[in-house]
Amino acid sequence: MTDYGAARDAVAAGATVVQLRLKGVPTSEVIERGAGFSALPAMFVVNDDVEAAVALAAAAVHLGDDDPGWERAVAAGLLVGVSASTPHAARVAERRGAAYVGCGPVWSTPSKPDAGAAIGIDGLRSVCGAVSLPVIAIGGIESRNAAACITAGAAGVAVLRASREAGDVRAEVDRALAQMAASSGSRR
Secondary structure (H helix, E strand, O other): OOOHHHHHHHHHOOOOEEEEOOOOOOHHHHHHHOOOHHHOOOEEEEEOOHHHHHHOOOOEEEEOOOOOOHHHHHHOOOEEEEEEOOHHHHHHHHHHOOOEEEEOOOOOOOOOOOOOOOOHHHHHHHHHHHOOOOEEEOOOOOOOOHHHHHHOOOOEEOOOOHHHHHHHHHHHHHHHHHHHHHHHHHOO
């Protein structure tokens, strides 16, 4: 999300987590544009900027491999999430104390052309099986493929276009969870 209106619309459509993602802008602008996010009835995550996350009273900060501030984030009581596209990277994040792993891109995504090669549903399944942390599927997620991510072991899905599609994705995830619950209940 890059603005409060989109975040508010996403939450209204069923999103339970919103991430403020503003690449290459100063902390002061992240803070200015993030005003109000923490009042939304959803977990609030700031991407890459620990100082902004602290100032905005976010629940978490999502850090990349090159982003500084892990220790500062933990000292401030923030959860730390990281990105991982391989089981090895996910295990390293878990050992370091990450609260969750954003895994992908599962499919190619127009919103992040430099994201690297898509790992596919099998890659997602491998990462999910490698760690005990919640794994959030990212990259190319939409209503038609969200359920496959949950079935592969993801705890949730991230959608950039959430303000337009979050309700549909939420319906697909809810359907997948119901199918999984029914399936595990029939094995008892």
